[in-house]
Amino acid sequence: MTPTAPHTAHHHEAHHHHGDDAQHDHPHGREHDAEGEMAELLDLDAEVLAEQVASIIAWLPVAAAPRRIVDLGCGTGAGTFALLRRFPEAEVTAVDASPQHLRRLRDKAASEGVAGRVHPVEADLDGAWPDLGAPELVWASASLHHMADPDRTLRQVRDALAPGGLFALVELPGFPRFLPEDAPRDRPGLEERCHAALGDHHAERVPHRGADWGPRLAAAGFTVEGERTITVNLGPPHPEAVGRYALTSLRRIRAGVAHSLHAEDLAALDRLLDTDDPHGILRRDDLTVRTERTVWAARRT
Structure with a gap:
């Protein structure tokens, strides 16, 4: 889920799904590193929030188990593999703009023995759409808000x-x-100030984040059959992946807010991100994963 790489290349969920637009602030020449970091974040998001993604899929009001599914903005496959687990007779067409993310997805599909059920498609969904067949279920996690014209995208989903x-x-x-x-002790409230700065950054660059998708789905010809928000609050003790998830997330945030943070906040953030610092994020035992996911289930009418 989630929680986002080029604008059509997420899961959010993560994806991306999340705050992923910070990638675009990396200096020229670091795009590959930024995309690799994004892929790592998507993988960690999928690992840490696997139970939440599974519960969203289980809630969906499917009339019958779908056999043809499309994952739009699949990232590294969090939604794709959760859907395959839920619907063991289904095949998933996984669409993303990032070749690197799709390579990871292919490798995972092979390692999990489901390569024959996954069909990766590289495409920029703001451009010409590939032929997606006529799927019974389309899944889009943390990708719609990245579209240049999301209302056009909704109409295309309906038509597909x-x-x-x-x-x-x-x-x-x-x-x-x-x-x-x-x-941290020397700069209390640092994380919230980072999020506030990132919010200002996103308000300009990702204006559709936080939209109420219900009316837009109706305008595109859907009937909204359900809406649900899952609140996540995963406190300690937690698996080691949570520390890496926090580290990678805060690194992404830093890329988007470094130019606007107070110098002392930036220095404190860098100490948290220092993997050798005894007080760094990887060594904290008080981390809690706090986030939300909202899902709209909409029927083509």
Whole structure:
């Protein structure tokens, strides 16, 4: 889920899904590194929030188990593999603009023994759409808000769906939060100030984040059959992946807010991100994963 690489290359969920637009602030020549970091973040998001993604899929009001599914903005495959687990007779067409993300997805599909059920498609969904067949279910997690014209995208999803097909649109408010309010000790409230700065950055660059998709789905010819928000609050003790998830998320945030943070906040953030610092994020035992996912289930009418 989630929680986002080029504007059509997410899961959000993560994706991306989340705050992923910070990638565009990397200096020229670091795009590959930025995309690799984004892929790592998407993988960690999928690992840490696997239970939440599974619960969203289980909630979907599918009339019958779909056999043809499309994952729009699939990233590295969090939604793709969760959908395959839920619907063992289905095949998924996984669409993303990032060749690197699709390579990871192919490798995972091979390692999990489901390569024959996954069909990766490289495409920029703001341009000409590939032939997606007539899927019974389309899943889009943390990708719609990245589209240049999301209302056009919604109409294209409706046109692609089989009659009576279901569209699952999952969105998230941004990066998760991890630190206690009084952390770090030398700059309490640092994480919230980083999110506020990133919000200003996104308001300009990603204007559709946080949209109410219900009316827009109706305008595109869907009937919204359900809306649900999952609130995530995963406290300690937690698996080691949570520390890496926090580290990678805060690195992404830093890329988007470095130019606007107070110098002392930036220095404190860099100490948190220092993997050798005894007080760095990887060594904290008080992290809590706090985020939300909202899903709209919309039927083609």
